[in-house]
Amino acid sequence: MSTKETSPTVSNAPVIRSDVPGSFSWGVFHERHPKLVRQVLDALPYGPAERAAVERLLEESTGGVLEPLQEEAADVAQWREWGAGRWGRPWGEAPFLWAESYFYRRLLEAIGYFRPGAWRGIDPFAPFKDAELAGSAVDDELAALSRLDGLPETRRAAALLSSALWGNRADLSFGITADATGTAAADLVADDSATLWSELERAHGGQVCVVADNAGRELLPDLVLIDHLLAGGLAAQVVLYVKPQPYYVSDATTADVLAALDRLRTAPAPAAGAIGGRLWRAMNDGALVVRTHAFFCAPLPFHAMPADLRAELAAATMTILKGDLNYRRLVGDRLWPPTTPFGDTVRHFPSPVAALRTLKSEVVVGLTPATVTRLDDTATPWRTDGRHALIQVAARP
Ligand SMILES: O=P(O)(O)OC[C@H]1O[C@](O)(CO)[C@@H](O)[C@@H]1O
DSSP: OOGGGSOSSOOOSOBOBSOSTTSHHHHIIIIIHHHHHHHHHHHSOOOHHHHHHHHHHHHHHHHSBOOOOOTTOTTHHHHHHHTTTTTTSBGGGSBHHHHHHHHHHHHHHHTTSSSSSTTTTOOTTHHHHHHHHHSHHHHHHHHHHHHHTTSOHHHHHHHHHHHHHHTTSTTOOHHHHSSSSSGGGGGEEEEOHHHHHHHHHHTTTEEEEEEOOBSTTTHHHHHHHHHHHHHTTSEEEEEEEEOSSOOTTTBOOHHHHHHHHHHHHTOSSHHHHHHHHHHHHHHHHTSEEEEEOGGGGOSSOGGGOOHHHHHHHHTOSEEEEEHHHHHHHHHOSBOOOTTSOHHHHSTTSSSOEEEEEEOOSSOOOOOOHHHHHHHHHTTSOTTTSSOOEEEEEEOOO
16 A cells, blocks of 8 residues: 555555455446446447457456556656556556546547547547436426425525435436425435535635536536525635546536536526526636646545645635545545544545535445444445435534
8 A cells, every 4th residue: 555545634444445356346347347348339439449459458457457558648657656566466456446547547548538549539428428418307307497496595505405416326316306305315324414504604705616526417416506606605706626537437527517508508497597697607707617637537535635736625615525436535445434533534635525425335434323223224235326325514623
């Protein structure tokens, strides 16, 4: 283990690796990635060279050793440093977080995303993202926004937060999550939403950072929540951080933000169209800023973030992190005892921080012993089945 994986605040909790057959992380490499690779190769007409390179990557990442990036890659030096001590070692020996991130970087290499040529800059996941955004489920979700307009302010806010939270679970829609009946709350294993709203009120008018996760059906409710923060004055400015390149299949890039904004602006539903128009103007006048940073595709936890990004986030009155991967990077991708206090694991973060996440990996902290017992008693894979969610907040002391 490199020193970079050792949190300054703790810990002896084991770093998750993908070399234990039958474990969740092993399944990601040995079951999920082969399916993903088939889908990618079916979705675009890649030629023999790209197809062969993708197949080689699959073979290498399931049974071989870590090979470095090609010399001509612009980020080869960066990856050499991030991977020091790992090259030539089996993939499964590396931390799961590291290895998964490198898999996506190598997939881009295999399909020629960075190389001069026809495939340069072509998002291999665009066909999936485009299909989702164009789907009728999104029409329904956008139409449902109009129903929220008549709600009292606190219920509307709760519904928007719930939509952004459950949007992280790809198969849920506004129709289910944003009905303001509180049905989704039954599956919340930790709920600091009252603290989140009171902290935003306390800091009224500051800068809120949102670290996005997935495009499409997650990004749309994220944008709606951002509109709510700006329109209500809870934030004077929102900085939305996206990935600098395609990553983890559906992670949002700037192109995905523009596509989602267009979907909102052109929606026939008046409420959605109005939100799209306000967000467009917010970008025009700098109230909404879309930013990215190479570190958002780094294979490291957030405690290792570079000084420039740390300084940017330190200016935030609150940073809202979306999704499972950001959670893993925030608390550290470790087999924590689930009752480990959330605050203990995020002391390194440069601003007050909120995590909105559905549980899709083995990492979890901040649960009460009673909640853990209740979940264990269900005898279901509750940590990974995406049926549970959490809102956790570490406020300014
Ligand atoms: O889109 P999210 O919420 O970050 O989830 C991505 C998750 O999917 C996986 O790649 C595989 O389940 C996890 O490793 C990762 O945390």
